[in-house]
Amino acid sequence: MRKPAEPHIRDRRRTKPSLRKGRLLHVRSGLSAEKTLFVRVAIVAVLLMLVVAVFWFDRDGLKDQIDGTVTFPDILYFAMITVTTVGYGDIVPVSHTARLIDAFAVTPIRIFIWFIFLGTAYELVVQRIVEDFRLSRIQKQLNGHIVLCGFGHSGFIAAQETLAKGHPGDRIVVIDESEDRMHLAAEAGLIGLLGDATSEETLVKACVGQAKAVIVSTGRDDTTILVVLTVRHLSTAAKIVASIKQEENIKLANLSGANLVVSPPKIGGYLMADAVETRHATPFLCDLMSAGGRMVLSERRAEPGEIGRTMAEVPAGIVVQVHSHGRDIAFTERDRYVIQPNDLLLIICQPPPAR
Incomplete structure (x- = not known):
């Protein structure tokens, strides 16, 4: 069995049930977490190699404060501390070209690498911790x-x-x-x-x-x-x-x-068949099933004041069926059947007033 996807918990703000226009495109990545991490590590490695190459070809614009000689290990070291913004000051750019390269070429790479680090940390660590915490809090409620x-x-x-x-x-x-x-x-x-x-x-x-x-x-x-x-x-x-x-x-x-x-196809077939011979039956039934209709079909226990009355005598609405102790009492019995305790009434009534 394949491993289920990680839970994605919504922002629990109160909103209306109608939909608002949001982000247009939602694309799930086809890469696993391991492959995503590997791809990003490879991108960082390529960018570091690019920084090393840039500094190596412009090594004459750099000065080693210790021995005055800039070697390849010095370039590799300087590239790493520059990208990580550590900067010990032992190797510095002295020429205008080297400073321009550092400002306009290396700095954007440095920022991009940090975005990769922060994004990866959020996606693989922080986001999962936050979602696990939110899921645990929601589950308690x-x-x-x-x-x-x-x-x-x-x-x-x-x-x-x-x-x-x-x-x-x-x-x-x-x-x-x-x-x-x-x-x-x-x-x-x-x-x-x-x-x-x-x-x-x-x-x-x-x-x-x-x-x-x-x-x-x-x-x-x-x-x-x-x-x-x-x-x-x-x-x-x-x-x-x-x-x-x-x-x-x-x-x-x-x-x-x-x-x-x-069975939606079966119900739809009934409604369409009725619509052939009638004009108002299908709209009425759809209105009856909807919570926002002018009339609603509800199911509830018989209230104390309704016990002992016939179905036709219930004042709260039109009782179309009663479920009593495992049997269904049809609408045709509305003038004869007397409602008993614990009966379930299927009743057409007005919807409750909006809050």
Whole structure:
């Protein structure tokens, strides 16, 4: 199994769920950390050789304060202390040409080498320490949160709707292998974890064991089922909602441990078929499913004042279905069925007022 990518944690600033225009290009380097370090060491070595060559060909403009003779070891020594800005003063440029070379040729090389040193130290040491610290701090606060595996188009809409339903962004963890998608997640106010959702290590970092729910929308049925299996292995309590494209894979997702399987092509087919014969049914259903619609479809426990009443007598909205002790009470029973304690009501009502 390949090693999962290192986590990339977003800046935890509060932002609106809408996306802002950010950096245009996000490119993941194809080099490993070892190869990156080797390439940068090679660049530094070439630059040092260039400085040595420049000083050697202009050695007549240098003066050795000790013995008056400038040898190749002296040039090598002078190049090293010049690039590192140490400068003991035992060898100095005395001619105008040597001073101009030092000012306009060696100084830019010196600055560039220091940028390489500082950038490498940040990428390979400091950044990892900072991200590990931030990840540890975030993990301590994660409990009863939502994990979203896959941040494609469906995952992004799911995240937007989750935010619109009142879930805070710092309690939604997004896992994806795309850096630009992680940038979008961060801009939407979510916690982004760059990595492979099928990896147990990545899911542990997302604290799946303490999660309230896991939404799996990877775009591939085989990957989704593998993620569901891994999540269920790590958590028996988390509710798993999986997006499956092919109908024959729905059963596999259920057997893998998914609590609920959603098939976007199937739902889309229903809506398009209704749109052929009706004009307003499809827009109404889409409005009903959206958190920002004029009416919302919610699921909740029966309140004390509703127990003992029929479905039609509930004043808070239109009860379209009741789930009672393992059976579903259809809308056709609304005038006969009496609501019992612990019944789950599926009710169409007005959305709560905006905060």
